[in-house]
Amino acid sequence: MVVTALVGAEGAAAHAIVVSATPTDGVVVAAAPRGAVITFDSGVRVGPRNAAIRNDGTSVIGGPARITDGRTLVIPFRTNLGQGNFTVRWSVVSQDGHEEEGLIAFGVGRSATTPFATLTTSPTVTWERVVMRWLFLAGTLLAAGLAIFAVVVLRPLQREHQLARPLANGAFLGLALAFVGADALAHAKGVGGTRFELWVSCATIVAGAGAAAAALAPRLPALRYGAYGAGVALLAAPTLSGHALDSSQAAVLSPVADVLHLGAAALWIGGLGGLAMTLPRVDPSSRAAIVRRFGAIAGPALIVLVAAGASRALTELASVSQLWSTPYGRTLIAKSALLTSALIVGTFARRRLASGGRPRRLIGVELGLLAIVVLAAGILTDLQPGRAGARHATPSNAPSLLDIPVPPPANAYVDAQELGPYAVALAFDGSRAQVTVAGSDGTAPADITVLLDGKPATACGRGCYSTVIHGTRLQVTINGTPLTFTLPGELISGSDLLRATTLAYQALRTVTVRESLASLANNAQITVFREQAPDRFGYEITAAADRSIVGTSGVVLGKERWDRIAHGAWTHTTQSSPVVPFADWTAAARNIYEADDGTITFYDPSFPAWFRLRIDPTTHLPSELHMVGAAHFMTHSYSAFNEPISLSAPS
Template sequence: MTNRLSALLLLALSAALVVGVSPPAYAHATVVSTDPAEGAVLATAPDQIRFTFDEAVRAVPDGMQVFDSQSKLVRATTTARGVELGVALPDGLRDGTTVITWRVVSEDGHPIGGALTFSVGVPTPHVAPPARIPDVPWPLTLARWLGYLGLLLTAGLVIFAAAFLPTGVGVDRRVAAVIRAAAAVTVVAWLAILPITATYLLGDGLSLLTQGSTWSALPLTEYAVTAVVISGSVLAVALLGRGRVAAMVAAVLAATAPALVGHTRAASPEALVIGADALHLLAGSVWLGGLVGLAVTLPRLAGRGAALTLARFSSAAAGVLAALVVTGALLGWRILGSWQGLVDTSYGRLLLAKIAVVLIAIAFAAWNRWSLLPRLTRATKRPSSRPVVRATAIEGAILVVALLITGFLVDTSPEGGAAPASASSVDTRTTKLGDIAVRATLAPLARGANTVTLRLSNAAGEPTDGIAPPVVRLSADQTTLGAVPLTQVSPGFYTAKVTLPVPGTWRMQVSLRVSEFTNPVSELEFTVAG
């Protein structure tokens, strides 16, 4: 009874942790500001266009296209550095309206895009080329699902055979066949993910695969993770009959490698979230592989051998489920971050569906542990393992459904597809602190997650700094956030992520020590929507 009560308390705690009230972890990048601003009318053509995002982005080949006032494509050079994206324009840009369509990749590996228009001299009628980011292609979702299913099944079955089968019992030939089949699916699916992802990031068809620049759209971590997954899976299968410990090590490396890519790269603290994701993947593989292993192995083991195998796995399953619950709660907390996100975003609704499916699987696991296992161990005659096999098969099928939902979660934004910031959702204020000009921006001017940026420049318009970093404090009529932790991106450029809990007028106090005895302070006001 105590064990059952502990399990229920653990589940209740995990549900609370998943949707705790921590500030949300930011996922897909969004534009904080552009220079020039959207719709700006300039006297002369700029040498460079600058985009600032709320997280690091990566440029992709042909991701930036510049169209002049006659809709002709203009050659431009793109440079990405951290949260800044620069577009160097050629000399002789025609007067009139220029349109820039852009496409970059967020830190979590998803593409984002948009368009910027500005005019030199008198604006001209102009229609911006489409900059729509296509939906995630179904072959990519299918490949991810098959890849994760094959990987977790391969690693889990290897761990099951190495750790839970009684000493002296070899790997059943049917289990070995399932392991080999799962490993083959893993290899094919993970190899297919690379080209499909590359064409998705670039927004074009498979014809792009013949171009060498296409493959550079993927970061090196994608190639490294794929290599570890494939080599680890193959090595685990090859070593299983020769050395159980070595096979388990290879399986663990393969199962945990995918934690280095995806939404965890954009959540913070990064090391904690990646570690939790790795443990979550490992626990999931042990659970799924163990269930399939039991379903295939139990009918062929002697009565007491079946009871011993089931008892070993059931004892370990408590720790596995605890790891799944705690790490799943932590990941949901850091990636989603609020109760409202569970119902307001596609990611949250998928997460709720996954939680429901996993709870059903846990109910079957509890029935196995506290009902079927005692009957099997108390049997005086040769016990029948058929009820346990049926229950584990059903439990495993439920987990496959949970994995299917996970495949969609990987390609879904926790932010619900937030649009890039526009002129109406970004506000910029300027002031002077001594001889240093300060340009402060707040976006998207809505209750919840916002980004603060500060640019400091000298009289010549060049980036500069004080003798100490600037200090920013935010407050409203009845709410005070205090000092905002700023991150310096480059000389004279600072950014911070904040959560504004209420709408209304927010006051941003900016102070900067410009000399040993001088610390001027200025206050700027921003209007935040509800």
């Protein structure tokens, strides 16, 4: 059974394999990531079903998914995710046209429970795709096999010209099937721009031209050679569009074995079709000669079929046990059992032919079994090969909650600044200062030297340093680079002012927000948001270190969303309706104190992040917000309160 299973390995098509993912599935991270980053072992394109949600169903996707370096999918999140559980569904199309999906469930912060996915994925095998592939493969094998049968079997016996009409009719049937299947596959959703689309589109043209030649061959007999050539040329399409050219495959062995396997299968299937169409039309002596010549060729072809299939199986299976432990292996066994049955039926048919009989029924049964074998091959192309399934995504270095710097104590004045990749936060209770340092991953960096007012700091926990305060300023020096905090003369609560500002802001009809978001001092991204209550907004990236995304924009009208990258084509998706305007802080904000007239500072553990908010004392509306978090340094400038805004669907 192992040997026969190896025979059936033809047709496996490449699946892009995840080699790394951040965040990893099931992880609870300290700080909210800016997006999901999934890297594959080969080239991919953005699929149609990328999504990111909070597990209550609220969309948190912050823009259109994009591909970087050809094989890394980036799904951006909205800023300020807060704590909780989230689910990401990634969707890509591999270079051989496979639409693939996966799920990542992760949590953020101490309030997260054990992460679990609340989105679902679509099945990798659909009957629509299987039927498309069956039409393409069956038509290709029939057309190519008839061409080989005509040239290698009939022509040396000087019977090809006599049987030109039935051969042309058979070639037309095969090429027409291949044309319909290839055209459907080339226009399948999501395959645009892939290697699969390129070669299947070429196959569509070749099959269409060949079918036209076969249709005209009864009037212009020479055109049958064009149909033969088209059939043989189609044999290259499954190899050029499929798994054999994947980067993980042997550069020479895989494509050569693939073509040989397809050619041998074509000779078997097309040869049987040729026998069924030609034998009733010739005399007994010619019939015997055709059977003998086909038998002499079919034996070596069967050896090639087994050898090429075995070499392909060796590249698809990581172990023999995967024959029964994976869907791919079990389908391979079923296909091999059908092939074995067809071989047994074919042996009886050839014996009856050799004795002068006419085993039409046996040939029909054999062709029927082989048609089911091709159907199984169509299923195999959409299943993940065993070797691919044996490879796992490498874990990311996600921070443990045990590594998160300690939060500020209650009732302390807080402030924060960025220093290179570090978020440096201050907590001051009137006599003693506590300084917290968080790295870009949200954890306490272990390789830094911290001085407070020029003196070695006293450790007070993870990433925590403290000192007694003797004035109204504190200089913090990290690895030789200083920054200064100004301390209030007295602690004055700003809770009422923040509450009034939250209510005033969220009661606005319209507002424009200019956002500067960075993880370092030199990589800020500027985005302008125009928001219209209750559920409409537009955005545009006006500046970024990565100039390729400048011009990226979007419009959200309730549940309808349109996004485009850098003035490209619009992509339409649906989502849960947003609520705008909505404050960038949450009700969990604490340590709320006045820093000076019209400015308050506070800490929000939902992110976690430190905020400095400047407020108009007359309107209680915010004018500027500065947020410092792990790898998140954000500034919001607010303007155009209640001024008219026009938002509409892109035309």
